[in-house]
Amino acid sequence: MSGVRDVLAQIGIPETIYEDVFCSGEIAWRAIRDRSDPWHNRLGRRAALIGPDRHMPMLDNPGIDAAVELGDADFVICTGPREAGHTLDDYMAELARAAAAKLPMVCTNPDREVLRGDAREICAGALAEAYETHYGGDVAWHGKPYRPVYDEVLRILDNPERDRVLMIGDGLHTDVAGAAVAGIDAAFIVGGIAAERLGASKGALPAAENLAALLDEVGQAPRYAMPGLIW
Secondary structure, three states: OHHHHHHHHHOOOOHHHOOOOOOHHHHHHHHHHHOOOHHHHOOOOEEEEEOOHHHHHHHOOOOOOEEOOHHHOOEEEEOOOOOOOOOHHHOHHHHHHHHHOOOOEEEOOOOOEEEEOOEEEEOHHHHHHHHHHHHOOOEEEOOOOOHHHHHHHHHHOOOOOHHHOEEEEOOHHHHHHHHHHHOOEEEEEOOOOOHHHHOOOOOOOOOHHHHHHHHHHHOOOOOEEEOOOOO
16 A cells, blocks of 8 residues: 555655555455455456556456456456546446446445546546446445445554544545444545535635535535645
8 A cells, every 4th residue: 555655645644644544445455355255256367457557556466367458357447547537438438348248347446536636537436336327237346435444444443432533534425424334423524525516615614504405415414524634
């Protein structure tokens, strides 16, 4: 997970202020390696990657014999778009070919979108969702909001009391929903991907009625709301 540490350092989060790093890609990698459940145990050994070149280490796995092109694959690993600025339209034909071959897909990040600076970009979750909904593809989802990633992080932290743990994130369907599944509190960052929907200006909380309406719509109830994670 050195790549994650590098990204954190680039945005001003030095290793001196955190104890460890764990990400959804790691739990997906382990699932492919271990094949300890029936779904992953049925996977073949040849994998095709939908994702950027920096995610090629996902294919360096004892559970994978060969990294291949889509036409020769037994399954697909989806880590996100290959390039910044790509949209779903750039991948629909490829997803259609994978579905025609009945290839299962491992999604390493359920987030549908992310903000990089002021740019809104699709994530692996958007591609996997399209694979499921448009083509009936078979997808295994790894990461937030699913319980295993929270269980592993809590294990790394020596299983503290749940009321001592706070999930901080801007994704209502991933971060906040996952916190509820794991039984921990959440601080919802309103200045992230939902800022435009909330009418939230930078560094400020939105109107209370806007926040209440959105939370009611998605069925989530984070304990806190913050403009951003700023220190």
